[in-house]
Amino acid sequence: MSRTPVREAILRLARIGLVEIAANRFTRVTSPTPELSAQTLEYTGYQAGIAMRMALPRMTDAEAGVAIELLDQMIVASTSGDVLTLYSVSRSLYRHIASLTGNAVFATMMREAGLALERNLRGTRPMLGSTAQRDEMYRGLRAAIERRDADAAERWVREQHGLGRSRSRPRNPATTSRPDPPADAAWIG
Numbered sequence: 001m002s003r004t005p006v007r008e009a010i011l012r013l014a015r016i017g018l019v020e021i022a023a024n025r026f027t028r029v030t031s032p033t034p035e036l037s038a039q040t041l042e043y044t045g046y047q048a049g050i051a052m053r054m055a056l057p058r059m060t061d062a063e064a065g066v067a068i069e070l071l072d073q074m075i076v077a078s079t080s081g082d083v084l085t086l087y088s089v090s091r092s093l094y095r096h097i098a099s100l101t102g103n104a105v106f107a108t109m110m111r112e113a114g115l116a117l118e119r120n121l122r123g124t125r126p127m128l129g130s131t132a133q134r135d136e137m138y139r140g141l142r143a144a145i146e147r148r149d150a151d152a153a154e155r156w157v158r159e160q161h162g163l164g165r166s167r168s169r170p171r172n173p174a175t176t177s178r179p180d181p182p183a184d185a186a187w188i189g
Contacts, residue, residue: 010027013115014027016112016113016115016116017030017036017116017120018030018115018116018119032119032120032122036120037120037121040116040117040120040121041121041161042161042163043117044094044117044121044161045157045158045160045161045162045163046158046161046163047110048094048097048098048157048161049154049155049157049158049161049163050106050154051094051097051098051101051106052097052150052153052154052157053150053151053153053154054101054102054103054106054150055097055098055100055101055102056144056145056148056149056150056153057148057150058100058101058102059100059145059148063096063100064145064146064148066096067093067096067097067145068142068145068146070089070092070093070096071093071138071141071142071145072142073085073089074086074089074090074093074138075135075138075139075142077089078131078134078135078138079131079135081131098110128160128161128162134160137156137159137160138160140152140156140159141153141156141157141160144156
């Protein structure tokens with residue numbers, strides 16, 4: 001027995017967590033919880049780091065120039081406190097980076113998960129640390145891209161997303177020479 005395209009679409013939505021199915025009873029749209037949003041943000045941070053690691057060695061000078069231009073826009077938005085622009089430009093940067101990975105498996109996984117990721121992060125506008133801390137992270141990433149240092153770029157992306165930090169007290173995994181950010185430098189949405 002072949003499944004209908006509608007049934008296949010509903011099953012796909014269920015696999016990525018957008019709908020819940022109770023056989024012979026109901027199918028309903030799920031709602032993201034704060035925990036799911038936090039987990040999705042963590043996942044996207046790791047994926048962005050992986051994408052940066054894969055894309056940087058493959059970038060042309062023009063493609064790297066686009067990434068640097070987007071980072072410059074992020075620095076301006078962060079400095080001015082423009083959260084919506086910062087979020088929008090950041091998403092543009094990581095879409096650009098993801099498009100340059102040259103890895104079909106990565107592209108397929110991101111395409112399949114994309115709808116769920118977008119939904120789970122809707123309304124989430126995290127800003128880590130102070131303006132000065134964000135500026136340092138973005139400038140560090142910018143310099144790593146200019147040097148084509150994929151390892152450093154991946155570390156800066158992960159730091160930008162708060163990965164490897166204790167939830168109660170953030171720390172800087174990129175270096176031990178800088179002090180920990182203040183305890184109030186936590187994710188805000």
